[in-house]
Amino acid sequence: MSSDNSAPLSRRQFITGAAAAVAGLTIAPGVFLLKPAEAAQKADGPRWGLLIDTSKCADGCTACVRACHEENGVRSLGRPETDAQWIRKVNLTERATGHQHSLPVMCQHCENPPCVDVCPTHASFIRPDGIVLVDKHSCIGCRYCMMACPYKARSFIHEKLTDQKPHAPRGKGTVESCTLCVHRIDRGERTTACVEACNRDGHKAMTFGDLHDPDSEISQRLRNYGSTTIRADLRLNPAVRYQGI
Amino acid sequence: MPSVLTRAGLSLPALLAGLVFFALSGCGKVEPPPASLLAEARGDQCVEPTDVMRREHMQILMHERDEAKRYGRRNPDHSFVGCVDCHVSPTANREDPSTHFCMACHEFNAVRMDCFQCHTDRPSDAAPASHRNVDLHESIERHLAAHADASTNAVEVSIP
Ligand code: SF4
Ligand code: SF4
Numbered sequence: 377m378s379s380d381n382s383a384p385l386s387r388r389q390f391i392t393g394a395a396a397a398v399a400g401l402t403i404a405p406g407v408f409l410l411k412p413a414e415a416a417q418k419a420d421g422p423r424w425g426l427l428i429d430t431s432k433c434a435d436g437c438t439a440c441v442r443a444c445h446e447e448n449g450v451r452s453l454g455r456p457e458t459d460a461q462w463i464r465k466v467n468l469t470e471r472a473t474g475h476q477h478s479l480p481v482m483c484q485h486c487e488n489p490p491c492v493d494v495c496p497t498h499a500s501f502i503r504p505d506g507i508v509l510v511d512k513h514s515c516i517g518c519r520y521c522m523m524a525c526p527y528k529a530r531s532f533i534h535e536k537l538t539d540q541k542p543h544a545p546r547g548k549g550t551v552e553s554c555t556l557c558v559h560r561i562d563r564g565e566r567t568t569a570c571v572e573a574c575n576r577d578g579h580k581a582m583t584f585g586d587l588h589d590p591d592s593e594i595s596q597r598l599r600n601y602g603s604t605t606i607r608a609d610l611r612l613n614p615a616v617r618y619q620g621i
Numbered sequence: 622m623p624s625v626l627t628r629a630g631l632s633l634p635a636l637l638a639g640l641v642f643f644a645l646s647g648c649g650k651v652e653p654p655p656a657s658l659l660a661e662a663r664g665d666q667c668v669e670p671t672d673v674m675r676r677e678h679m680q681i682l683m684h685e686r687d688e689a690k691r692y693g694r695r696n697p698d699h700s701f702v703g704c705v706d707c708h709v710s711p712t713a714n715r716e717d718p719s720t721h722f723c724m725a726c727h728e729f730n731a732v733r734m735d736c737f738q739c740h741t742d743r744p745s746d747a748a749p750a751s752h753r754n755v756d757l758h759e760s761i762e763r764h765l766a767a768h769a770d771a772s773t774n775a776v777e778v779s780i781p
Contacts, residue, residue: 503693511690512739540741542702547739562693 422586423487423506424556425615426571427594427603428479432581433574435478438465440582443573444482447557449541460531460546462554463570468621477621480570480582482554483508483529484606484614491521491530500551506587506615507558512550521551526607529553556615587615654729662722664707668698678704701740711747 444463445451452459463482469475485508491500492508499515502508510521510530522530530553533546540546543559557568571582585594597603603617667674669681681699689695697703708722715737718724723742727734 501691503691505693509690511687513686513690536738539743540739542705542741542745545739545741550739558693562695 421504421588423588423615424561425485425506425585425587425594425617426556426568427583427585427597428616428618429581429583430477430479430618430620432579433478433480434579434581435467435476437478437577437579439573439577439579440480440570441465443569444554447541447569448544448555449539449546453535458532458534460533460552462531462552479618479621481527481529481606482570482616483525483556484527484612484616485554485556486612486614488612490524490526490612494520494524496520503558505561507556507561508553509555509558510551510553512545512547512552515550517549517551519551525553526610526612654726662708663710667707668703701736702745705740705742706744706746709742709744711744713743715742 441463450460463480466481468477489508497514497516499511500521519532530551532551533548536548568584571584574582583594585592603619605614605617685699713721715721715724718728
């Protein structure tokens with residue numbers, strides 16, 4: 377849980393910069409660089425993430441969405457309002473210029489996840505490798521996390537399910553979201569269903585990898601070409617990063 | 622009532638002691654159902670001795686699930702999927718407990734468990750049954766079609 381290892385800051389500490397003494401660097405009076413203490417702590421292990429290049433993501437292509445939902449056994453029950461969505465394609469048109477983007481959005485695996493902060497049962501949690509999951513053994517279905525998530529990443533299961541995938545247990549009364557294909561990662565694979573599908577279709581818009589390993593492909597791309605995150609202003613430091621938005 | 626008991630040669634304390642003994646003798650024991658109800662496991666040997674599994678499978682699963690789920694430290698010998706893969710036949714159906722290893726014993730001992738509300742009740746090699754995948758493809762196509770004519774500024778296309 378993030379609260380275990382992030383430096384707790386009071387509002388006053390934050391405003392006055394007193395926190396800088398704890399984990400930061402004062403540049404000038406009132407101006408300080410804040411470095412989350414946990415980033416340093418976790419740096420020895422991996423932190424899995426995705427980089428999505430929206431300039432390569434094809435408008436109308438839904439290979440990643442298909443692949444994700446097939447991989448994890450997520451299927452429509454014929455009721456679009458309540459059907460679970462682990463990943464969706466969002467098409468954006470910039471009003472001023474008419475420029476169009478298409479990009480996949482899934483759980484952004486925030487470093488400071490609000491869904492974890494609000495969960496009353498600690499069911500919503502972040503693994504040491506940065507993957508944010510719901511432990512359905514303790515989820516009570518209150519849906520606080522769904523309201524807290526700024527990315528609308530989570531779905532509630534309203535109906536009894538059958539024929540789940542062995543690696544992806546899912547059930548009525550619990551909340552779920554993208555797992556970053558944690559079953560593959562725990563098996564030692566280093567790709568996700570969505571990335572695999574995107575590569576297979578030749579778009580190569582997505583890269584999966586270890587954000588903490590400076591030599592990984594994803595880290596090198598991030599270093600050389602830069603990136604942004606959706607709603608970067610919220611300072612959640614998502615592990616899913618975008619280029620071209 | 623006391624007169625009946627004394628006539629039968631029983632005192633009340635002896636009766637109570639007998640009741641307590643009877644109650645305790647049932648504790649911590651699991652009765653296996655008749656062999657006809659238990660499907661053969663598919664592997665050569667279980668990961669633990671049978672009496673350990675009979676008594677402690679729930680503790681083993683419960684204890685290690687937090688390790689597996691929260692830290693990704695998975696023990697393939699004690700994995701839930703492993704149990705189901707070996708013990709449950711690909712043709713088992715939990716609605717008919719006599720065909721399903723876990724359900725047969727739980728039914729017989731009248732112990733309700735919730736595992737299969739979320740976990741699949743069928744082994745991995747039974748999961749990609751053909752009619753299921755056809756359903757899945759159909760449901761994806763249906764959902765795609767429903768969103769095909771979206772023309773607003775920000776459109777979400779989702780296909781569960
Ligand atoms: S995107 Fe939403 S569900 Fe995912 S970690 Fe962030 S707040 Fe939680
Ligand atoms: S719905 Fe479940 S995971 Fe979400 S906040 Fe409630 S208990 Fe936690």
